[in-house]
Every structure is written in structure tokens, then in C-alpha cells.
Amino acid sequence: MKQLLSLLIFSVLLNSSVLNKDKNIDIELVSFGLYKKIKIIDIRKVDTNEKIIENQLTKVEVKHLKTVDLIKPEIGTNFGLEFKLLGTNNGDKVNLTVVHNHPEMTLDSGKKVSVQYYNTKKSFNDIHHCNMLFENDYELISGIWNIQIFNNDIKILEKSFTLK
Numbered sequence: 001m002k003q004l005l006s007l008l009i010f011s012v013l014l015n016s017s018v019l020n021k022d023k024n025i026d027i028e029l030v031s032f033g034l035y036k037k038i039k040i041i042d043i044r045k046v047d048t049n050e051k052i053i054e055n056q057l058t059k060v061e062v063k064h065l066k067t068v069d070l071i072k073p074e075i076g077t078n079f080g081l082e083f084k085l086l087g088t089n090n091g092d093k094v095n096l097t098v099v100h101n102h103p104e105m106t107l108d109s110g111k112k113v114s115v116q117y118y119n120t121k122k123s124f125n126d127i128h129h130c131n132m133l134f135e136n137d138y139e140l141i142s143g144i145w146n147i148q149i150f151n152n153d154i155k156i157l158e159k160s161f162t163l164k
Contacts, residue, residue: 102146
């Protein structure tokens with residue numbers, strides 16, 4: 001009976017460590033504010049369950065211009081944040097969900113939206129960015145715009161911007 005109990009406890013502890021593998025992700029906010037798009041690195045099609053406003057995800061190289069969280073909404077404005085996942089697991093990738101919350105906007109199609117999101121895999125110790133680029137008039141809405149990053153449904157980073 002003691003052996004069975006010991007085996008059960010060991011099994012629970014082992015499974016807990018596996019289930020919690022990504023729950024202790026350390027993340028560093030490297031910079032936030034205004035950015036300039038340097039070049040497009042990759043554009044890929046995504047499923048609607050991955051991103052709900054657009055059907056493509058554009059990966060760009062950016063340069064940080066100014067640390068600010070009060071932003072004037074204008075076509076061409078590019079704002080957001082850069083982050084780094086801290087760890088010794090170089091080469092390993094972590095599953096993340098990036099959520100952009102914003103005031104409700106009406107797309108050209110007539111659809112009303114207030115959130116967009118995508119799933120991604122990011123590596124440790126590299127700098128990654130989550131940016132919003134205003135390309136359409138319907139995006140120019142004053143209010144609180146927010147970027148959240150989740151790992152296994154646990155929020156690991158959040159940054160808000162005021163647009164006016």
C-alpha cells in the first residue's frame with residue numbers, strides 16, 4: 001500500500017512538472033512606443049481562428065523610435081512593444097497567443113470588431129515584437145489599445161496605450 005501511495009505521489013509530481021513546463025515563463029518588456037517599419041520579412045496566410053481581422057500575418061523588422069504610451073492615431077502610425085522570453089532553452093520555442101484589444105471599429109465589410117489575436121511560437125532570448133500599424137481610416141479610433149501575451153491561457157505580459 002505504501003509503495004502504491006508513493007508511486008501515485010511520484011506520478012502526480014511528475015505530471016505536474018510537465019503540465020507546468022511553460023507556466024513559469026519569464027518575460028522582459030524590452031521597449032514600447034513608436035516604431036518604424038524597416039522591411040517586411042515574411043507574409044503568410046493564416047486561418048480565421050488564428051487572426052480575426054485579416055487573413056494574413058505580416059512579419060516585419062522594426063526600429064524603436066520613441067518610448068511613449070500616448071499615441072496620436074494617424075495613418076502610418078506604428079506602435080507596440082518588444083519583448084524577450086528569458087531562459088536557458090536556446091532554440092526551444094514557446095507557444096504564445098498575442099491579443100490586441102481596442103475600441104470597437106467597423107471594417108469596410110461592415111463587421112464590428114474589438115479584438116484581434118494570433119497564435120505564434122517564439123524562441124527564448126531573442127527580441128520579438130508585437131506592433132499595430134494603422135493602414136485604414138476605420139482603425140483611427142481614440143481610446144485604450146492593449147496588447148496581451150498569453151502562454152497556456154496565463155497572461156505573461158500586458159501593455160496599454162492611450163490613443164487620442
